[in-house]
Amino acid sequence: MEVFESPALGRRALLLATLPSALLGCVVPVPSRVVHPQSPLPAKVLACYYAAWDTRTYGISDVPMDFNVTYLFHAKPNGPPVDRSWINVGDGSFRFDHHAEVTASQVQRCRARGQKVILTVGGERAGFNFDNRHKSRNFVESFRAMYDAFRGLDGCDFNNFEAKVGSSPAEMIWIAQQLKALYGPQFAITAPPEPNSPEDRAMLKAMADAGVLSWAAPQFYGWPGFNAAGFISNRTDDWVRDLGADKVVLGLAANYANGPSLQDCIREWETVRGRHPGIRGMFCWNAQFNLAGGNTWGKMMKARL
Template sequence: MRRRLSSALTALGLAAACALLPTTPAAAAGETAAFSKSSDWGGGWEGRFTVKNTGTAAITGWRVEFDLPSGTTLGSYWDALLTSSGNHHTFVNREYNGSLAPGAAVTFGFLGNGSGAPLNCRVNGLDCSGTSTQPGAPGAPANVRVTSTGSSISLAWDPAQGTVSGYRVYEGSTLRSTTTGTSASFTGIPACSSRTYAVAAYNSAGETRATAVTGTTTGCQQADLPSHILTGYWHNFVNPATELRLSAVPDEYDVVAVAFAEASSTPGAVTFGVDPELSAALGGYTDAQFTADVAALKSRGKKVILSVGGEAGRVAVGDATSAANFASSVRSIMTRYGFDGVDIDLENGLNPTYMAQALRTLRGQVGSGLIITMAPQTIDMQSTGSSYFALALGIKDILTVVHTQFYNSGSMLGCDQSAAYGQGSVNFITALACIQLENGLRPDQVAIGLPAGQGAAGGGVVAPSVVNNALDCLARATNCGSFRPPRTYPGIRGAMTWSINWDVTNGNSFARTVAPHLDTLP
């Protein structure tokens, strides 16, 4: 928002792959386990095989077996004991009775003569693409899936490789279920509650856990917010848009985000006060008058939140100390002015781990009524691996809504990954909102953000009717463009605009068109 004008295979056990790869550069410790063959030097080649413990417990023993084509022989070897029977070879790690710590890796190396690549690779009796935490234990259950209702969370998974006696389902460290099937359900869970489960396959030799998954029961509406909301940003600065006191915000807005709190000299901490230039432009607007206006808006049933950052913001929360400072400073500002929550609008990068820590601390201080919103740029929500998306998923249990800025973006791929959609269209809005809706966020946590007319953004400005069409497409599968989402999302939370000031400048067209339409959604 503008203020002023190789491929790694991972599992909870052993990770390995058997591929013929060039040796330059050599595989580094911690990379995918792989055979590598050097350039031909008189018919000889060097092979390496790396195994990494990607689990959370030490591994006490393992072996690697493979065959070589006829005519290929082995020369010297190191870092392992080697037994051979014809062209079937077995590596047993020297520390067989020791252990391989979590995150540690070991590389087996040998010299060979001939031209054959390794065949029939096995780790602890399983194919190299399988996993194991102990010799003889089954592989990890694959493709663990989670579904939720208002009071239950259900899991399903694909069968594990190897000999399987059954499956155990853990909630944290607590065993919750044992089954010989490939599904489990847990009931009686309160609405909007998250639970994290790990599924393990076991036999007499041991067990192997899959990566843990988190499910959240439905029914997570903010108790005192409408099902569908319109959010607008109010400028605490002067630019070409209309300056207005907070009390003059049009009634169509449900949530007003005050932009912005800024970085202070204390790492992670933010500061806020009525901007002196704005105060002068309004003929004198004091902190006391602003505070009274916050109260006035709240008396009209509105929520007023503090937005942190903006295009020029440089708030950095990158460690535990700065996370504590952030939470403490935001809590202090909320108390002083009467804000209902905080909006994260950091457009110059964020650390999802420590920002999540800060927001959880703040939630613990304020309570369940705290509103937490986020305003990422479009590029920030293209992948669950991005820091913003990771933050949203990491605080999903306390997050109110993400209103992504679907503007100033250029063309981008949507959730179908089949075409690049140009900004400023129904296709762009719906195809990119679909990424969030199909990758972990609940519909009530997703809103679409658009500029409030000319001057508000450099690109992606649309008529308010286009915003309504996009909402219809997502909620009802009507008024779509050529892109159609894979399902409907009746709980889509609503819309956001940058900004209230620009909307007033442009005749309030955005709020007067979009707000009534939100009331018609399912």
């Protein structure tokens, strides 16, 4: 296992080493942060988003083993909402509000059977613009608290900058570097950007060039234009050109009315895979819709992965 200590803990250890032995019994030791080594990320990804507010019918551990990655959606900025929006509220720290519905034990059950669990931060009405180091530091500390509350996670999925909320590429890179320093090189840094956003693509290219991006997964749902034959595959060419095929995952829909049909998904995936054999994989929005459809999407797309 790897042990990581904060600078404060390092200074405390040095102080303890210089204290007379008679005084050591008066000092309360501070435990080190222990991080267990992680297995490699999947070479090919089949993922789904699990909506933490919709646990009445399906739990996170009901996600079928066809999926090797589950995104836990979502943590929000830690501040009071304004008109039911958390966009840019608070000081950069985030919080997860559904620990009663999605417990650490459930998350660890998924991880123990080989499914990666990645926590999404941000989302619709929950974006945050990291534009200075103070906010970025607050985020890292809050992520550490969420990681510890779950007793471990496999990655951080940045959904904070969509809908033109934006963020400084330098700050996003710095945050990702800190998380990888804490949790190891196999800790996933991912994002589900808007496919048609040049700003999102530029930010993720900067993160990929800096060596901190595991993959980006443009989300091709929520707009009827994505259903047109060739749109997804043609737009994916742009993302592959910027990031490389091994860092692109297709965001698709499973049994979801406002997204491409199963046949649309199959058609576009087959085209993309033919053009870019190294394409990393695909995800669906969302786990609950897929399960309500009998996991048909999961089974069909796993066979084509």
